[in-house]
Amino acid sequence: xxxLTQIGIDGKLLLAQAVNFxxxxxxLYRFAYKxxxxxxxxxxxxxxxxxxxAEEAKRxxxxxxxxxxxxxxxxxxxxxxxxxxxxxxxxxxxxxLVVEFERKAEKIVAxxxxxxxxxxxxxxxxxxxxxxxxxxxxxxxxxxxxxxGGAGDATKYxxxx
Amino acid sequence: xxISIIAEKLFSIGNFTVTNxxxxxxxxxxxxxxxxxxxxxxxxxxxxxxxxxxxxxxxEGLLDFMEGITHDxxxxxxxxxxxxxxxxxxxxxxxxxxxxxAGTVGLNEEHAGHTILVPFLRGPAADLNMTVALSLVSxxxxxxxxxxxxxxxxxxxxxxxxxxxxxxxxxxxxxLLELVGEFAKILSFSFxxxxxxxxxxxxxxxxxxxxxxxxxxxxxxxxTFVGVVQAAVFSLLTIVFLTMAVTPHHExxxx
Numbered sequence: 001x002x003x004l005t006q007i008g009i010d011g012k013l014l015l016a017q018a019v020n021f022x023x024x025x026x027x028l029y030r031f032a033y034k035x036x037x038x039x040x041x042x043x044x045x046x047x048x049x050x051x052x053x054a055e056e057a058k059r060x061x062x063x064x065x066x067x068x069x070x071x072x073x074x075x076x077x078x079x080x081x082x083x084x085x086x087x088x089x090x091x092x093x094x095x096x097l098v099v100e101f102e103r104k105a106e107k108i109v110a111x112x113x114x115x116x117x118x119x120x121x122x123x124x125x126x127x128x129x130x131x132x133x134x135x136x137x138x139x140x141x142x143x144x145x146x147x148x149g150g151a152g153d154a155t156k157y158x159x160x161x
Numbered sequence: 162x163x164i165s166i167i168a169e170k171l172f173s174i175g176n177f178t179v180t181n182x183x184x185x186x187x188x189x190x191x192x193x194x195x196x197x198x199x200x201x202x203x204x205x206x207x208x209x210x211x212x213x214x215x216x217x218x219x220x221e222g223l224l225d226f227m228e229g230i231t232h233d234x235x236x237x238x239x240x241x242x243x244x245x246x247x248x249x250x251x252x253x254x255x256x257x258x259x260x261x262x263a264g265t266v267g268l269n270e271e272h273a274g275h276t277i278l279v280p281f282l283r284g285p286a287a288d289l290n291m292t293v294a295l296s297l298v299s300x301x302x303x304x305x306x307x308x309x310x311x312x313x314x315x316x317x318x319x320x321x322x323x324x325x326x327x328x329x330x331x332x333x334x335x336x337l338l339e340l341v342g343e344f345a346k347i348l349s350f351s352f353x354x355x356x357x358x359x360x361x362x363x364x365x366x367x368x369x370x371x372x373x374x375x376x377x378x379x380x381x382x383x384x385t386f387v388g389v390v391q392a393a394v395f396s397l398l399t400i401v402f403l404t405m406a407v408t409p410h411h412e413x414x415x416x
């Protein structure tokens with residue numbers, strides 16, 4: 001024990017130093033370590049959460065842009081198909097119309113021709129009748145004149161025949 | 162010039178004598194404590210500023226360093242208060258011993274026939290009372306954490322091994338060595354710190370008395386560095402011992 005006193009070890013001082021240190025430990029624990037560590041932990045958590053969120057957002061954005069791409073491609077394809085279809089149908093319809101118009105035109109022409117024929121025939125028939133009547137009337141007149149002109153004459157005419 | 166290995170007595174309160182090293186130790190503790198208390202009044206900002214920056218850097222650095230040894234964040238956090246306090250206290254104690262006047266400014270006193278200088282300030286770690294007290298706190302905390310983590314039986318099985326169990330007498334001998342090792346830790350802890358700091362103090366005092374200007378400066382810088390290293394060593398060893406104490410013994414559960 002004498003060696004301890006020779007190198008200056010003193011129980012009371014030793015205890016005082018230990019108590020001094022323990023008080024410092026308690027004070028630092030209460031005012032520095034506890035608030036600071038929980039603060040740092042919270043911030044770390046928040047930063048980690050922020051990074052995770054950013055990652056998630058990036059992933060979603062990628063997905064969305066991929067979706068957008070495919071939707072756009074689909075829409076483009078659809079539009080192309082639609083245009084093609086409408087073009088085909090328009091062509092078909094146009095052709096149909098031409099055919100129809102042609103047919104109608106033909107029909108009209110045919111009708112017109114028929115009517116003209118009919119008209120002509122009717123006119124022809126009428127004209128025939130009238131001519132016949134006219135010939136008859138003229139013949140009758142001539143005959144009557146001859147007959148009334150003299151019987152002798154009639155014989156002359158007859159005899160000549 | 163005479164440099165005493167024992168801290169000099171400054172004054173006494175009742176029959177308790179206060180030495181210059183205890184005086185400085187209390188001042189260091191009070192300054193650190195007041196800084197912490199004042200700091201706790203201010204808000205902790207999300208974007209750190211001023212003192213908060215420094216505190217954060219020191220705490221984060223220490224915590225990461227400890228995690229590197231314990232390989233366990235929770236364990237590092239559990240040990241943090243003790244280890245950080247040891248680091249800060251030893252660091253600022255060592256640096257306080259480098260302040261101008263420490264070890265040199267004091268009163269001449271008649272003592273046993275010849276006059277000796279009694280400095281007002283003495284580095285706390287240049288006094289075995291401080292280093293032994295700190296070593297005791299450290300080693301006792303190691304035992305406490307070990308018992309809390311493994312239970313008395315589990316922790317005790319590191320030291321007391323029955324001679325009829327697996328490694329037989331060897332296990333018993335190793336256990337006894339471990340037990341002796343725990344006491345050796347107190348000695349090595351306290352004398353390492355004391356030796357380094359006291360040697361530094363002697364070195365600086367001698368240098369100052371030989372060549373007062375410029376020459377002591379490199380040694381002052383060296384001692385600043387030694388102060389950090391010794392604080393780091395003390396706290397590093399404490400973490401290592403704490404980690405070893407809470408790790409279950411290899412032989413445990415082998416049967």
